[in-house]
Amino acid sequence: MKNYHQIVERTRWWRDARFGMFIHFGAYAVPARGEWVKSDERLTTAQYERYVEEFNPKDFDARKWAKIAKAAGVKYAVLTAKHHDGFCMFDSKLTTYTISHYFHGRDIVREFLDAFRAEGIKVGLYYSLIDWHHPDYPNVGNHPQRGDSAYSKHHFNWNNYLKYMHGQVEELMKNYGKIDILWFDYSFDNYSGEKWGAKELVKMIRKYQPDIILNNRLEVNQGTDTTGRVLGYGDFETPEQGIPDKGLTDRYGNPIPWETCMTMNNNWGYDAFDHNWKSPALIIQSLVNCVSKNGNLLLNVGPDAEGNIPEKSVEILSTIGKWMDKNSASIYGCGAASLAKPDWGRYTQKGDTLFAHWMNLNLGPINVQGLTQKVKSVYLLSTGAEMPSVTSWWGNSERNNFFINVNTPVYQTFERPDLFDTVFKIELDKTSNREAAH
Template sequence: MEERVKAFLNDRFGMFIHWGLYAIPARGEWVQSYERMDAETYRKYYDAFDSTDCNPREWAKLAKEAGMKYAVLTAKHHDGFCLFDSKLTDFSSVHTKGGRDLVREFVEACRAEGIKVGLYYSLLDWHHPDYPVYHDKQHPMRDNEAYRDKPQNFQNYVRYFHEQVRELLTNYGKIDLLWFDFSYQDSVNDMSGEKWEAGKLVKMVRELQPDIVLNDRLGGHTGSIFPTLQYGDFVSPEQYLPKHGMLDANGEALPWEACITLNNNWGYCFADRGYKQPKDVIRALVECVSKNGNLIVNVGPDARGEIPEESVRILREVGQWMRKNGDSIYGCCAADFEKPEWGRFTQNGKKLYAHIFERGIGPVFLEGMSGKIRSARYLHDLSEADIRLPWNQPDNRTDAFLNLHANRLPDERDTVVELTLV
């Protein structure tokens, strides 16, 4: 495995930030497509976009406070609107009220907070005149007969987006992660791989930024049963945690990162109050690490550029847990022991971390671990944990037992016990 990928996997936890024109209608990032808005209708959000109050430094500070090691910002989403200063289009934040290159400010903010920098770039573009329209799978005008015979030159669009990627990787210093979205295939179109001239694009990316990490979405759909990494470094399952991590057709493990939203939308949605709670995020992160994966959690700032208060509350509480228990996450991987019924294991060398989700009755059963534990302590306060054979298991020479002396776990979200192995 390449060193850049190892470093990425050691970080384990990141922040996704979806922000753009769609924050104004506040009905999610797909609003233009779902509601079949033509360019003229959608233009009103461009005219109203105001970045005056936006503070990318606050985004980076929250990521750091949550215990995240990297952050990824939507430099361009499907609507084609750019948060950076591109010489190829005026459809960007630089040409709206506020006149700001928000990618530049985001990059500088992340560096100031010690957060690795990631940029998202959509291969789709509903604004560009040469991007396919009629009978495309997602374009807002896909069913509009007026676009059936509209002349287009797709190669013009390919050149356009390649050059925008070049701008992103040339004008902002070191970029640690580039997150493409998304290829697809259906009965009408094959918008995947070399349709985007992906081989040529990746070659350029590697030349400009040799240490950058790429996701898999230049080629094929990430929902494939057996994903491949023809163009990227890691697989990116969306809105679910894979049962056994991500495996190829030969059963070989692939590097992966699960991307999830805090509520049910990536972009700001005023009516969406279905938030995951801190316990959900913590346990999802632990599950990913226990299967050799990363977790990136999304926030969708509102039209002012402010992250919703509920998102801030949740991530701050996750960060509180991470400050005490981060050793069980950063640099950890799947354990050499099977998943226990009461929670999960993560491991870093001789350190085995027992993540206890369920109190149960009696001691915590550590199957097959008798004689394998040198010492044990709770991570949240570093107090000694009691590993001892209970009186009612006098003949058990195989298993070990963690004796809990209270009816409730010290942390109901996830109590972590660090087991130092012999």
């Protein structure tokens, strides 16, 4: 259990943060068809090169990005240092296939880290284990030249690729100050664990960054399955584009730190043709959903080729930020409550403070059903105003009913102040039991 307790301690700040920003930024923003364009369209390195040469993010301003992130209420951010196309957004000495070589010597990773740290935001880097550009990475899995028999005849020196990959990770760990999160992507089939030299890689990482948090993708990701998992090389699980039905646990029933990563539209990298934007309401409710199951949300933005976060993304983040300004106490430092999920929304809890998130239309008041502790007070979190509540059998023959509404009479139906999520702050008296009072 030693490893489990180490994970719990290492991830403490991260589990309190609950809300992060993912940033997918690279040369794939030029064709503007998502970060998998090289693979999806079976482009050779020579064909892809024109996008790399055209990539000139002249508007890139990491300080502007950081201010947008802070205003949205995120507590940590993760930037793609290298995606599957192999193009490095940092000044690697192991290749010239870098942003610095093409963009006046600038180092996007360094500028990102400096700007976000200055805003008090914890920083992380994404690094792809896969590399469609390196000559010693074979045409397996989703490689653009998969199925190309002529390409398959090339001599691939796997040990040489591992040396390169480990060397780049070492550069990131040594040369950029304290890194809070390292987000690997991804393992598949037999390309997992020791195929990547994972044991030595993690040992090296922790030599330079002893407190860093690692995700689980040095091994094949288990998605949103909740059964009998064991964290191997990583500190947290990474379900993608979906939220588990319940909190994740290991084979012993211990809660496992986890984080759902989610796009704002349907692409991670910039896609000029993808207008399938998720609403602020859905994103806020997804964040609450994660926290109610002891999880985090990592929400993605995909800047365009000039280095601008899309206007629609900024608009959505601004709306989320306005909700967080008033309701973040129900997110930061919170986790699951002992009460069952109600029909009208969800619960989060921190200590003896229960937060009732009223998300769904409801006839009359909401019922915090099953509450056994005495309630000291009920407030609308966004304003601090005291809210009407009654303990009654009304509408329900079960005991331990506790009805709350935004106006009186409590049993009537009123419009919620926040249609995204109206949050009640319920202060509980841990010294009292409501069952004994009946």
